[in-house]
Amino acid sequence: LPVLTQPPSASALLGASIKLTCTLSSEHSTHTIEWCQQRPGRSPQYIMKVKSDGSHSKGDGIPDRFMGSSSGADRYLTFSNLQSDDEAEYHCGESHTIDGQVGYVFGTGTKVTVL
Amino acid sequence: EVQLVESGGGLVQPGGSLRLSCAASGFPFSSYDMHWVRQAAGKGLEWVSGIGSTGRSYYAGSVKGRFTISRENAKNSLYLQMNSLRAGDTAVYYCARSTDAFELWGQGTLVTVSS
Numbered sequence: 687l688p689v690l691t692q693p694p695s696a697s698a699l700l701g702a703s704i705k706l707t708c709t710l711s712s713e714h715s716t717h718t719i720e721w722c723q724q725r726p727g728r729s730p731q732y733i734m735k736v737k738s739d740g741s742h743s744k745g746d747g748i749p750d751r752f753m754g755s756s757s758g759a760d761r762y763l764t765f766s767n768l769q770s771d772d773e774a775e776y777h778c779g780e781s782h783t784i785d786g787q788v789g790y791v792f793g794t795g796t797k798v799t800v801l
Numbered sequence: 802e803v804q805l806v807e808s809g810g811g812l813v814q815p816g817g818s819l820r821l822s823c824a825a826s827g828f829p830f831s832s833y834d835m836h837w838v839r840q841a842a843g844k845g846l847e848w849v850s851g852i853g854s855t856g857r858s859y860y861a862g863s864v865k866g867r868f869t870i871s872r873e874n875a876k877n878s879l880y881l882q883m884n885s886l887r888a889g890d891t892a893v894y895y896c897a898r899s900t901d902a903f904e905l906w907g908q909g910t911l912v913t914v915s916s
Binding site for chain 2: 718720722730731732735745779781788790791792793795
């Protein structure tokens with residue numbers, strides 16, 4: 687099964703930028719991943735998909751200050767002008783098909799703190 | 802309004818059964834793949850099961866043989882029949898809509914397996 691690795695936490699100052707990383711297992715390094723945001727006590731909300739070439743497609747209403755990029759097996763979510771409302775858990779995930787069976791795997795999530 | 806609303810969660814004893822429902826509205830339900838994703842307290846997201854628009858279903862290894870996903874397009878509803886429940890199944894269960902990403906999530910329903 688694919689494995690997605692995320693650092694457990696990240697922090698930055700209000701108004702600054704922050705870059706989150708999701709690392710795919712090497713044999714799945716070309717896969718597309720998706721990012722979602724989960725504010726405390728809330729359900730997840732889709733942010734964007736990020737492909738291996740760095741192209742990305744955002745969900746409805748996601749502001750321009752959220753950007754996606756890629757380098758090798760790493761997929762990034764960068765957001766600028768950090769706001770208190772951005773304090774949340776950020777999950778990456780990807781779908782896969784093994785022997786005709788569709789499955790889905792998530793990373794362990796990164797908790798973002800706005801200082 | 803485009804939304805997903807889960808129901809059916811509650812307290813159940815180990816070995817018991819529970820049926821979750823997800824009511825969809827505001828979009829052509831029959832055209833979308835649908836999924837159940839769970840989250841234990843303080844933990845990350847775990848994909849549980851998915852069902853395609855054609856009715857083909859998929860399961861995580863941890864629930865295969867115990868859980869059954871189904872859909873009733875005429876009622877815009879998704880279901881998860883959970884049997885032989887274990888303490889490790891305790892979690893908030895979310896239903897989610899997907900095309901090539903989980904772009905819409907419900908608010909979740911809590912399932913607690915305890916004696």
